[in-house]
Amino acid sequence: MKKVNFLIIGGSAAGTTAADAIRNLLPEASIAIVTDEDHEQYSRVLLPNYIRHQITREQMFLKKPEWYSERKIELIRGVKAVGLASKSKRVKVSDGNEIEYGKLLICVGGYVVPLNVPGADAEGVFYMRTVEDGDEIIEKSKDAKKAVIIGGGFVGLEFSSCFKMNGIEEVTTLVRGDYYWSKKLDEESSKVVVSTLSKNGVSVKTDEDADHIETKDGKVKAVVTKSGNRYEADVIGVGIGIKSDFSWLADSGIEIKAGIDTNEYLETNLPDVYAAGDCAEFYDPVFERKHLVGNWTNATSQGSTVGKTMAHSASSGQAGQRTKFETASSYSINFFSPPENGTCSFIGVTDEDFADKILVRGSFNEGKVTKILIKKYNGISRIVGATVVNHPPDVGPITMAVKNRVDIASKLLDLEKPDFDLKLLVA
Ligand SMILES: Cc1cc2nc3c(=O)[nH]c(=O)nc-3n(C[C@H](O)[C@H](O)[C@H](O)COP(=O)(O)OP(=O)(O)OC[C@H]3O[C@@H](n4cnc5c(N)ncnc54)[C@H](O)[C@@H]3O)c2cc1C
Incomplete structure (x- = not known):
């Protein structure tokens, strides 16, 4: 052995x-x-x-x-x-x-959560997690004209630009919620993302839940939703989570x-x-x-x-040290290319239930929205997370404030002002 x-x-x-x-x-x-x-x-x-x-x-x-x-x-x-x-x-x-x-x-x-509806095992249904998934998407998208994406989240967003940049003309995203990416974004931020998708030729249909996939000769033909709508598809991208x-x-x-x-x-x-x-x-x-x-x-x-x-091993005196993990992480996604591109960043904790207060800076009309989540810890007000849509300069200072557990109590009123420079949070 x-x-x-x-x-x-x-x-x-x-x-x-x-x-x-x-x-x-x-x-x-x-x-x-x-x-x-x-x-x-x-x-x-x-x-x-x-x-x-x-x-x-x-x-x-x-x-x-x-x-x-x-x-x-x-x-x-x-x-x-x-x-x-x-x-x-x-x-x-x-x-x-x-x-x-x-x-x-x-x-x-x-692993990806598989789509569990009749027809989901047909040729032309893709996931996006492995190298092999990537190979298949590239190969099978070659002759496709119409694509449907099931799931409006991070992977769904990646599918949008991947399908478009493989030459697929008509791309439609179906989402279950009443607005796009409702699990992560507030409605105003979501509208900004949807507007970028729309400018790049990707349409979003809300309140649509896949019922089954129509197939012909083992290949996908259309997605039929529970509301009875039918969306023709040569390929389907599924992004409904991992498990x-x-x-x-x-x-x-x-x-x-x-x-x-x-x-x-x-x-x-x-x-x-x-x-x-x-x-x-x-x-x-x-x-x-x-x-x-x-x-x-x-x-x-x-x-x-x-x-x-x-x-580390206390008994043998080995190298290494028992080390706490204490880093707040963030990640960003850039979708599509300038001039009609978008960025979306997630910093720290982004579930609204966790926050005591939520501040929104920017708006759909301005084309950028930053949502800041604030929580009180023993009398200290801290930023615990944020979503930043189309405004990359906000990402650095907010990430620093989250990681360094900065007390922002004295700046709460300033934060609501649109012209407040977020760099002052960590100055
Ligand atoms: C398309 C895509 C884009 C992404 N983009 C970003 C991004 O821009 N920024 C970002 O921060 N994150 C991004 N992520 C998320 C990021 O890739 C994951 O958070 C990261 O890969 C997690 O790493 P991990 O090592 O925990 O697990 P994984 O990367 O999931 O790796 C786990 C590995 O273990 C293997 N495995 C599972 N069970 C067993 C078993 N029983 N025996 C042997 N092997 C097993 C799996 O096959 C896999 O290879 C993206 C993810 C995807 C799918």
Whole structure:
């Protein structure tokens, strides 16, 4: 049976960064990464750029095979972890083998939520998560004239420009809510995004829920919605969320809530077992709550932090240090090209329920909206998050204010003034 000091399940943002951090601290330790994808690490963030033909397929790959051999990190590709025996410290993998670990890191991210309506398995229904998804979208979009996107969120937005930039003339997005991206944006911000989509030839239909997909000879033909409307489609892009597969952990005793439950050190309830990235529901000291965060910066920052903690061993005096994860992350999406392009940034916590006060700067008429979420902590007023649509200069100062937990009580009135310079928040 294979035995390693450090076993990592999932070889993407969190897993690869953690392996690198451990190697930096422990030159002789044995490290293995198990991934069910048949690739070295690549960037999901760059996947839409590849589909839009802005970069080559090769440029998506962040690590070459030599990186793993030089760093003495064993990459076990195309193999899935299928069971965890935490008492004997073994992981069972899909090729029938077992791997014994000293410490185990779980960073399995998520898989796309499949569309569950009749016809959804027809040719021409796409998701956007893997290299193979990208290859298929490019190949099958070649002769397409009409596209329908199901889901008005982050991936739906990426599908819009990907379809357009693959030459598809008519692109229609169907969203369940009463306005576009209602789970993340306020209505005013949403209107700004929809206006950019419209200027780029993408139409949005609200209150539309897919009922079934009409097919012909196994290929998609149209999406029919519950309201009875029919939208013709040669291709369909689905972006309705991701979900982690924790079924292999069922008998392990690990605590799972919305994600794998961890403390601020990304330690789970099981000894020597850690979790990081999209699949970890971690205690966040910045916001004093547990939550899941699904973005690349969060995943890589957690990977490098948990690597330090894993490399640490009080008994053997190993290198590394038990390190708290305390970074507020943000991410931005740029869609379409100038002059009719748009940007959308999400900083810190963006769920409105979490905030005590919400301030909106800008408006649809101005073509930019920044929504700022404020919460009181023991008498201190802090910005805990924001969504910034079409106004990139706001992103830096707000991110700093969130990360540095700045008390903004004295600036609350100023913040409502449209000409208040946000840089003064952190001056
Ligand atoms: C199209 C797209 C665009 C994006 N753009 C942005 C962006 O602009 N900015 C941003 O911040 N974020 C972006 N994201 C989100 C970002 O990519 C994720 O937050 C990040 O990849 C999470 O990294 P992770 O390591 O936690 O998990 P993942 O990247 O999901 O990787 C987990 C890996 O584990 C594998 N795995 C799962 N189960 C097992 C198992 N049992 N055994 C073995 N392997 C397993 C999976 O196949 C996968 O390879 C984007 C995502 C997508 C899909």
